[in-house]
Amino acid sequence: MRQYPFESDDFDADMKALGFTGWGFVDTDQIVFRPEVRHMCEVNRCGQYGKTWACPPGVGTYEECRAKCLAFPRALVFSGCYELEDCFDAEGMAEGHRKFEDSSRELHKKLTGEYLFLSNEGCRNCPKCTYPDAPCRFPETLSPSVEGYGIMVFELAKSAGLVYHKSSQSVSYFGMCCFR
Template structure:
């Protein structure tokens, strides 16, 4: 059985600024988030097994999420030089992914028999180049991460429900991850 308090402690010890448990039915799924993917806002549309369209339709992803009982919502906090500090945001994304992958590794060590569904911020970056454009299978399916946005999850609404919305003067920004699990 997963000890939820231990999950939160593992997250905080792994460098997450915040960690809370969320119920599956607190999560809102929105098709319009997928439209941002289709508009290629991140410049990664149709280039990754973990992003759209390869990751699947939102209705199927929603069903996949509903196979789990709970989620561990984690957040990292990053400083930036103005709203348009793209270099700082890209560096922060690397830091966030490193912290998230470390947390995931620690959870898998603590609960090796548990099936998890980890979703992070942004498209999967595990491989330098995804095998998707070549039509070959994912080389590291055990390490591949999809994003909350690819799943159509309304991150801001979830953060509000979980009490993770912070007020600041725009000098900071936040990246989140969500690890779904079953308690038993």
């Protein structure tokens, strides 16, 4: 049985109003996990590795993350696609990422019951994260990174029927919410 807001008749309209451009559902046993995705986090191209509780190694081991997802049977996958001036438009990418974070935060607020909410690249909720010296200040609003859980986002998007890469003049970000 789907939980609110997924069971709502207005769900599609709500997702659109939140600013998402794509969404779909997958069974969690269809999700492709790979340890290599975690290895890419360790290379730290995004600069978030070891910075907050939302990214490795703070999210737990690869095996723990996989088990946390598979404890739920279904997942909503959602994305935001944002136009860029060209493929070097770093400002446009950052702006798109901010918009995606805002949309994800608003979706997260609507959820009830038991779920696991994953989003994109780290956590900027606090001026200075407590990691690794003390527990997260706001664990209920924490949304760990999809990649940090070892998930192949390209495969995830495909399973949910979403476009992974629209064009060189756009950037897309993805999140996921596992639920019962």
